[in-house]
Amino acid sequence: ETGVTQSPTHLIKTRGQQVTLRCSSQSGHNTVSWYQQALGQGPQFIFQYYREEENGRGNFPPRFSGLQFPNYSSELNVNALELDDSALYLCASSLRTDSYEQYFGPGTRLTVT
Amino acid sequence: AQTVTQSQPEMSVQEAETVTLSCTYDTSENNYYLFWYKQPPSRQMILVIRQEAYKQQNATENRFSVNFQKAAKSFSLKISDSQLGDTAMYFCALTQGGSEKLVFGKGTKLTVNP
Numbered sequence: 001e002t003g004v005t006q007s008p009t010h011l012i013k014t015r016g017q018q019v020t021l022r023c024s025s026q027s028g029h030n031t032v033s034w035y036q037q038a039l040g041q042g043p044q045f046i047f048q049y050y051r052e053e054e055n056g057r058g059n060f061p062p063r064f065s066g067l068q069f070p071n072y073s074s075e076l077n078v079n080a081l082e083l084d085d086s087a088l089y090l091c092a093s094s095l096r097t098d099s100y101e102q103y104f105g106p107g108t109r110l111t112v113t
Numbered sequence: 114a115q116t117v118t119q120s121q122p123e124m125s126v127q128e129a130e131t132v133t134l135s136c137t138y139d140t141s142e143n144n145y146y147l148f149w150y151k152q153p154p155s156r157q158m159i160l161v162i163r164q165e166a167y168k169q170q171n172a173t174e175n176r177f178s179v180n181f182q183k184a185a186k187s188f189s190l191k192i193s194d195s196q197l198g199d200t201a202m203y204f205c206a207l208t209q210g211g212s213e214k215l216v217f218g219k220g221t222k223l224t225v226n227p
Contacts, residue, residue: 031213042117042204042217043158056214090158092215100146100208102215104158 002027004093004105012111013081021076021108023091029103031055031096032074034066037088037107049074050096078110086112115140117207119218126195127226133180134190134221136205143167145209147181149190152220153201161203164188195225 005024013019025032031050035043045058049068063079072093078085088109092102116139126132138147149161164172164181172179176196180189192199205218 033213033215035215040219042206042219043215045214045216048213056212058214088156092158094213096213100213101148101160101163102213103160104150106155106157 004091004103006089006091006105006108008108009106010109010111012113015081015083015112017081018077018079019081019110021078021089021091021110023074023076023093023105025072025074025091025093026103029093029095030072031094032068032072033092033094033102034074034076035090035092036060036085037090039087043090046076081112083112086110115142115145115207115209115216117205117216117218119205119221121221122219123222123224125224125226126192128195128197130195131191131193132195132223134192134203134205134223136188136190136218138186138188138205138207140186140207140209142209145207147179147188148206148208148215149177149179149188150204150206150217151199151201152204153198158204162190192223197225197227199223200225 033048034046037043047057052068068074088107091105094102145166147164176193202220206215
């Protein structure tokens with residue numbers, strides 16, 4: 001069974017640029033959630049995708065957008081990067097059962113300068 | 114709105130001893146789930162233990178157990194026989210039934226000393 005993977009591991013971007021982060025869900029999982037974890041904080045929910053449709057969104061502006069593909073992998077896109085976007089971005093996959101357990105990837109560390 | 118509060122930013126414990134991490138939460142829902150996640154310095158978040166709100170029995174996973182006090186909205190984690198590998202950030206999290214959005218606390222940094 002393959003776990004959740006994310007790429008790239010680290011990324012450095014300049015303010016105003018755009019970035020795409022990628023996530024491959026655990027085998028058999030059809031739901032992907034994205035979280036932003038600022039330094040010293042708990043993760044904050046960005047949005048969730050279920051069977052290629054957005055299924056809930058946290059308090060993040062529209063410049064944060066996403067996609068889920070037929071193989072259930074996912075992308076997080078952030079436009080017009082700001083310094084405060086510097087964070088660890090975590091992807092989590094799950095199978096929609098009544099257990100609600102989410103399995104996290106190792107994250108992508110984004111630094112905006 | 115759901116909130117999760119962890120009031121202990123940092124804790125330390127000696128190897129082989131027992132430590133308890135505190136968590137309180139607020140939700141208006143009756144159907145919800147509570148979790149403890151561990152995030153080692155390598156940063157991959159790992160599920161430690163899960164508790165369904167409708168179950169009165171406290172969850173246990175090997176050396177990890179919880180004290181779930183539903184009326185008090187309290188959900189503490191007890192680690193017995195602490196090991197060096199338990200050193201990590203521990204996050205308490207909540208999700209309500211029908212939503213897989215996790216709401217996290219700010220975390221407790223646990224250090225196990227030899």
